Amino acid sequence: MLKQNLQQKLLQKLSPQQIQFIKLLQVPTVSLDTRIKEELEENPALEDLSLTISEPEEQYPDRDPDEDTYNSDDEQGPMDEFNIDDYLQDDNVNDYGSRYDQNGDDEDERKEIPIAVQSSFFESLQAQLDLLPVSDKDFAIGKQIIGSLDDDGYLRRPIMSLTDDLAFSQNVIAEDEEVEDMLKVIQSFDPPGVGARSLQECLLIQLRKKDPNDPIIRKAILVVENYLDEFTRKHYDKLEKSLNLTSIELRGVVNEILKLNPKPGDSNEVSTKQMQVIPDFHIKNNDGVLILTLNSKNAPELKVSRSYQEMFQHYDKASQKDKKLKEAVQFVKQKLDSAKWFIDAIKQRQQTLLKTMNAIMQYQYDFFLTGDDKNLKPMILKDIADRIGMDISTVSRVANSKYVQTEFGTFLLKSFFSEAIQTESGEEVSNKEVKKILEEHIGKEDKRHPLADEKLTEILKEAGYNIARRTVAKYREQMNIPVARLRKEL
Known part of the structure; x- marks a missing residue:
């Protein structure tokens, strides 16, 4: 049986502006320029002042030179909710700077990093193949x-798969x-x-290219062929015992195998595959006073297009006489709204970044003065969120993707957050110190x-850190340090 009823519900929904701000906040500086270019391409009502030439003042006779706004007494007609002055007042985009970013970036830091031009791994192999006197097949x-x-x-890939690919894609019938012979x-x-199909084959190929008369090489080949598992486990x-080797001979064999490259393809790869890290913040020590600056790329010179503003004024007046132009008015208004929202989101992003980083800098002041990890205080996301009066998720978005450059190196903000550990004296220290x-x-x-791990636990207890063995093992794994047996050397 169908029924109709009326209900009241209280729901939380993110506005388009909030969603845009959240997305912009988590974008690092290295990707912000791309995001701004995308917005500029999508919205013609948005302009980048750094890419445009300022127009002469006499082109705008109604403009007040002191306020950079228009004086207009025209009535807005049926669209009173839309105030063109809201867009004009944002022409001066630099007024949202703060005391932390007065210095900006040095000219040297703006220079592009030169990239070495070299052939890729696959191009190098193809060049070697081109020199071989082989048949077309x-x-x-x-x-x-x-x-x-x-x-x-x-x-x-299995050899059979390669044979099938040759037949179907290149019409080459091969056995x-x-x-196998070409491989x-x-x-x-x-x-x-x-071209190896396993680690064992990769190591053997490299060893067999060396002097076959060298007894150490022959024994190294024997180890890789028959005892690779024991070698990797450092037994x-x-x-x-199995090979009847002395400790000196075994040391020579182990050293020879360790010289080999387990990933030959990586040796010729261009280093630029890795993402370039551009710091979002800079901290300088000025005679014991820390100065925080924001990377100038985070403060682009954006403004709402004046031509679109004038277009709206023209269409708005005409639409009062011609109803067919209302669609044009709505389109222009939508683009102007979108441009203003984006500029506001950029402003809010900059202010949030500075506010969050300043709170982190003040909290970890001793570390940024000395660079000593032992001066890092225990700090969690909630500590910073409480200081700046924002949600933990906001701090997390800033910390997970932003970098700060100091006199001691460039660090991911996330690395400054750590749990607290209590010493025997009752003092709380960061687990980074441990x-x-x-x-x-x-x-x-x-x-x-x-x-x-048991011995490391005893050492920490003697130093006043009462930590369980499993915690020591967890910290060791977090630092990518293998167990004692795999750290053994001859």
Whole structure:
């Protein structure tokens, strides 16, 4: 049975402006320029002052030179809710700066970083294939093999799949044996180890390219062929017994294998594949006083297009006489609204970034003065959120994607947040201090007898940090330090 009833509900919904601000806030400086260019392309009512030439003042006789706004007594007609002055007053885009970003960036920091031009890994292999005196069929097979390699130089596709690809995509009918033979040719290319189908094959290819008369090389080949698992687990005592090696011979074999490259494809890859880190903030120490500045790229010179403002005034007056122009008025108004919202979002983004970073700087003042990890205080997102009067999610969006450049290096803001650990004296310290102590002791340990987690726990307890062994293991794993057995060296 159908019924109709009336209900009242209280719901929270994000406005389009809030959604736009949230998206802009989590964008790092390195990607902000791209985001602004996208908006400029989509919205003709938005302009970038850095890309436009200012027009002569006499073109705007109604303009007040002191206020950079228009004096207009025209009535707005049926659209009183839309005030053109709201858009004109934002022409001076630099008025939303703050005391933290007066200095801006140095000219040297604005210069583009030169990129070395070099051939890629696959181009290098293709160049070597081009020099070989092979038939057209073998050349097509070799080209297919090179195109099937992963970025690290390994071939992880079955030979049968390559044969099928040659038949269907290039109309080249080849037997599996022909592909295998051509693969061996590719494996002779530089860098050594390329075209391998496993780590074992990769290491063997590199070893077999070395002096076959060297006894250390022959024994290294034997280890990789038959005892690779024992080698990776560092069961050196088993290797000595199985191969009847002395400790000196085993050390030579291990050192020879460790010289090999397990990922030959990475050696020729252009370093620019990695994302370039551009700091969002700069902190300088001026005789004990920290000065915070925001990267100038975060304060683009945006304004609402004056031509669109004039277009709206023209259409608005005409629409009062011609109803057909109302659609044009609505379109122009929508673009003007969108431009103003975007400029406001950029302003709010800048102010939020500065407010959050300033709170972090004040909280960790001793660290930014000295650069010593031991001066880092325990700090969680809620600590900063309470200080700036914003939500934890806002602080998280800032911390997860922004970098700060200091005199001691460039750091991700997220790295300054850590949990508190209580010492025997009752003092709360950051777990980063404990990790630093662990790193120091592991760095100084005797690699022939590395420190186990139990021993590290005892060392920390002697230093006044009452921490369980499982916590030590967790911190060690977070620092990507392997267990004691895998840190053992001969």
